[in-house]
Amino acid sequence: MRTLKRRYPSKLASVSKARREVASFARICGLHATDVGDIALAAGEACNNAAEHGHVLDGFFMVTCCYENGEFAVEVADEGCGFDPTGKGECLDPERLGMRGLGIFIMRSLMDDVCFTMGACGTCVRMLKVVTQVRPALNGTGAHAAHVYDGRLGVMHDRLKSLLELARVQMSSRRKA
Numbered sequence: 684m685r686t687l688k689r690r691y692p693s694k695l696a697s698v699s700k701a702r703r704e705v706a707s708f709a710r711i712c713g714l715h716a717t718d719v720g721d722i723a724l725a726a727g728e729a730c731n732n733a734a735e736h737g738h739v740l741d742g743f744f745m746v747t748c749c750y751e752n753g754e755f756a757v758e759v760a761d762e763g764c765g766f767d768p769t770g771k772g773e774c775l776d777p778e779r780l781g782m783r784g785l786g787i788f789i790m791r792s793l794m795d796d797v798c799f800t801m802g803a804c805g806t807c808v809r810m811l812k813v814v815t816q817v818r819p820a821l822n823g824t825g826a827h828a829a830h831v832y833d834g835r836l837g838v839m840h841d842r843l844k845s846l847l848e849l850a851r852v853q854m855s856s857r858r859k860a
Contacts, residue, residue, distance in 0.1 A: 684751040685712050693742040693761065695734050701746050702727035705757060712750040714814055721793040722755060722812050728786035729759035729808045737761025737806055753814050757794075760807040 687708040691697035706723035714722070726746065733744035744761040790797050796811040 684749055686750075687746070687748040689746045690743050691730070691734075691746065693734055693737065693739060693744050695731070697744070698727060698730045698734055701730045701744075705746060705748055708748050709750075709755060712755065714750075714755060718755070718812060718814050722757060722810075725790045725793045725797075725810055725812075726757045726759065728789050729757070729810065732786050732808070733759050733761035733763075733806070737763030739763060750814075755812045755814055757810045757812075758807055760805055762805040764805075 685708075687704070689701065689704055691701050702723050705726040706719050709719040709722050726748075730744065730746065737744060739762045742762040744759060747756075747758040747760075749756045787797070790808070790810060793812075794810040795813045796809075798809050800807045800809070
């Protein structure tokens, strides 16, 4: 089993670093680029939620990744008070969409399983991706292609959020007309 465990300050600036490290670890495990992108985007959404909603003064969030037997698991744990995940991310009815709130939908769309655990010490989201294509694992972490891919992943993540925002604005305009 391969594992990665990192702790980040509970700040939005930590999200991109966490997302890059998860993507790099997935590549080192030998995952196909498509799976790496799905995992990194879903992990980025979970980290964003941990930093924004699970935030406590001078707090942290933890990211743990495990890869074994064709399954890649990501856990993101924060120190916040939790929330009720019932129904979150399941419905994209245009009449009920707000200006935000697609993170859990994105996680559930990209990963094979997503579950939430709330406790006195915070919230943990566990996401699982069943990997179908694997290439030989990398021995190091500094491949040039991996660095270029990380940059594109961040751009893709930001662009996806912008497109979703635009779609919501357009749907809102149509409803008013």
